[in-house]
Amino acid sequence: MNNDKTSILNYITSKKEYARHAILIDPADQTPDIAAKRCLAAANAGSSMILVGGSSDTDMKNVEATVSAIKEMLELVKWAATQDAITSEEQNIPVVLFPQGAAALSTKADAVTFMMLMNSTSSRYLIDEQVLGAPHIKKSGIEPLPMGYLVCAPGGKVGEVGKANLIQPSDLDRVSAYATTAEFYGFKLIYLEAGSGAETPVSPNLIESAKESCNLTIVVGGGIRDGKTARIAAKAGADWIVTGNLAEEYDDADELQKKLTQFIVEMTKY
Ligand code: 1GP
16 A cells, blocks of 8 residues: 555545455454464455454554554565565555544554444544544544444444444434435445344345445445355445454464455355
């Protein structure tokens, strides 16, 4: 990635024929070394972004160590690729913070999702954490990615911690109004979240309704465990599919690479 301040945003919001995959790494669930190996497997499988964050137990220290390990690993791969004269987008995949709040930032990341949990009932997640974090982000120079974040049922831990008034599968008008609001606020991305480990992912009807109501890049995650489910979300309008738990089920990097390769192939069969 170059150092143009909007380079990551351009990369993430650029229109593609198919949805892209992002792997979410929770620094509270794995050592930096294992996180880096999982990211390498994801990069080799064709993932297009690495998100680092979690809704609890993350702090400056484990986020910083995890981001550093991942960046070092990706740099090595990039260096190896230049030796083989291979240059592709996959060699440059960005590491983006997906923070639970102002206390979980790292200056080593390429960008940070600067988000409003739009359906939170607490001012903390609507604006207070953002006000605390903004001066640090500005000072560090990492690129902020303006994003509306909507927690849908079942919502899981992030729904509880974020005090979300959950969006139900039948709330089509409501999700549509949120999507338009996000666009009017000037956000560039909207993330429809079912919660990490959700038993049911975000309903395709909600994704469709959001898609019809805004011109934003749509990110969908929570409870997506296979390529077929990802494809349904992609066909409904998701531009990015995020998986977190899926990678954590694999300790063997080769196995994970195989699984994610198959996932991405299946996700894009439409
Ligand atoms: C959570 O949407 C992400 O923020 C990913 O969820 O861990 O269920 O894949 P999973």
